Amino acid sequence: MGTLEVDKSLKAAFKETLEPHGFKKVKGRYPHFVRMATPEIIQVINYRLEQALSPQLEEKRFEVYCAVGSIYRPEINLNRSVYASMDWINTTHLDMYVKAKCNGIQVYENEQPGVDYIIKKGDEASLREQIAFAMTGIEHYIIPAFDKVVDLKTCVDYLELYAFSNLYISRKTECNGDVFILPAKYPNKESYRVKVQNDFHEEKRIVMQRVSEGKMTEEEGKQELLWYERRFCDNIERYGKFFEDEATQKEVSRLKAERAEKNLNAIRAMGIEV
Incomplete structure (x- = not known):
């Protein structure tokens, strides 16, 4: 499995999972999936494909990030890489899980997400399993939190819980x-x-x-x-x-x-x- 094959599988899975929730991939090559919660509030979910840390054992690894922001923040630039966007799109699956657990929000103990998802060397089943695990994390932790953001007040609520530095x-x-x-x-x-x-x-x-x-x-x-x-x-x-x-x-x-x-x-x- 090469980088292009893994990336293609990720894009397809993100599209299949997120489009029913109103998200759309931005134009161009960067994997930002966007939903406008209101005309003033943007929500973004993306992934970052990483090189293997142990090339003999791993094919690739990927991370999932998300963010909520208003159109009144200094800049919203979706025409740049996930890495370059981490100045504000930087909340991970694990961040969402930990915040939920610490604040009485429902968690699934047998589905604790990691910081990254590791694809085993030459193992297509591993690719499918890790993508499925990531999609479950999105459905269980990111989408429910995003759905609560319906106006600027609830946007502040979200940022206070998940991204307080933005305030x-x-x-x-x-x-x-x-x-x-x-x-x-x-x-x-x-x-x-x-x-x-x-x-x-x-x-x-x-x-x-x-x-x-x-x-x-x-x-x-x-x-x-x-x-x-x-x-x-x-x-x-x-x-x-x-x-x-x-x-x-x-x-x-x-x-x-x-x-x-x-x-x-x-x-x-x-x-x-x-």
Whole structure:
């Protein structure tokens, strides 16, 4: 089995699995399968075909990635490789499984996905088995999570659970990932303050547990909590500036409009209807 044969089998399996859920492969050679959950929200599932780590035993290995984002993020470029897209399309099957298990979402213990799927050397049955395993993971962990995203508020919910770094508020307005959709869930600074305080209490619980287990000293725990406290206070102030300061609000509105136009044009250019 050569690379082209494995890639062809993967593309066919992804198409068969994802098209009934409303996904479509983008134009060109890159294996991005896209669904517009709403005119403002894009969902992507793709795979990355890797060279074997043990060439004498393995034919190939592949990884499955997914992402949800809004058209207000800095860039949506589907005309580039999976590797080049990992700045935001980087959630793995295993990430989805672990988050589900830790948050009371249904998991299938006998079907825990791995980070990658290994195809044995010269074994077509192995290829079929690994592809089937990957498709099961998509059906059990990715699609159900994606289906819950029906508006910008639930998009924030998804990102908080699976890709929280996309909601980090940077000091530079133009560098923020999907921060511009935060008001859909947190309409004002006070509501965001409550969220941040809850986050801090959770981090404090984790730190105190690590101290009690001897995994860090009391002084280390104290310093870490001070760092979290400063960071969370900064986040609250930045949120207020972004969405309550009149001058910054105008800048955010301008950037949102520019990004939406640019990203929608880029999505349409790849053959995806919006």
